[in-house]
Amino acid sequence: MRTTRTTRDGHSGTGPGAITPDGCAVELYERLLVGDEPDVIASRTPEGGSILELGCGVGRVTHPLVARGFAVTAVDESAEMLERVRGARTVHASIEHLELDERFDLVLLSSFLVNTGDEEVRAGLLATCGRHVADGGVILIQREAEGFYDDLPRESPMRGTGTIRIASEEIAPGLRANQVDYIFDDAQWTQFFRTRHLPDAAFEQVLAEAGLALVGYLTPNHAWAEAAALVPAED
Known part of the structure; x- marks a missing residue:
């Protein structure tokens, strides 16, 4: 059955099955294959370490991380997405309002969420990263690389x-x-x-505004960035 759902301002989706508040189709994401995300994340997480995955979807990245022995807490605002996640602790919540009384070795903000068109939401996403990373921990952010909008359509x-x-x-x-x-x-x-779109300088500026600092870019196209909290976490 094909569905159409209009959700937030400027966000909607069409197609078979459930459509999430940001226009994502649950059945679609069950079909999409994982790329190099687990390798990038594993390279910055201590063996058996704790990972807070913000916006986990159906577990496309979650499941390989669990299989590698990481303790994953998977967060998503869609209950339909979370129903597909296996082997991880799941939390049904909006990312920007998440308040867990714990901190993690690595906080993951992937799927280009940092490039949201809503600047207030973006500030909330980054604040959540800062609230939940352990002292000395890592924040990994996946972002639109330079040239992302070249040669369109x-x-x-x-x-x-x-x-x-x-x-x-x-x-x-x-x-x-x-x-x-x-x-x-x-x-x-x-x-x-x-x-x-956030070119490098603009991206680094929004990190600073959120109390975060760029540690470095992990891929040649700068699509993966490592950040850290400027002020150590307080328990």
Whole structure:
């Protein structure tokens, strides 16, 4: 059954099955294959360490991390997504309002969430990272790399099977409206959402505004960044 759900301002989704508040389709994310995310995360987490995964979805990244022996607390605002997560502690909550009375060796903010079009939400996401990282711990952030919006619209194959089409337009200075189509032989999903691209200097500035500091970029395209809290956590 194909559904259409209009959620937040500028965010919606269409396609079979449940659609989350930010326009993501649960059944779609069950089909998507994991990339190098677990390798990047494992390289910065102590053996058997604790990970707070913010925006875990159906567990595409969670499950490989659990399999490697990490203690994962997986957070998502979608109950339908969390139902698919196995082997991890799950927390049903919005990321920007999360208040857990504990701290973690690594806090993970992936899926380009830092590039949200809502600056207030972005500040809340980063504040949550700072509240929950242990003293001396690591914050990992996945962000849009430079050139992310070059050569649009574009179409490319997805890992495994299917095709992804991306289109985007700037609707205000720095604010973009995006459409992504996920096309399979037996189904199709479309997601509409808004983002703000953050070049390196702007990204480092928003980190500083949130009380965080860039430690370094972990990949040549700067899509993965390591940050740390400027002020040590207080118990």
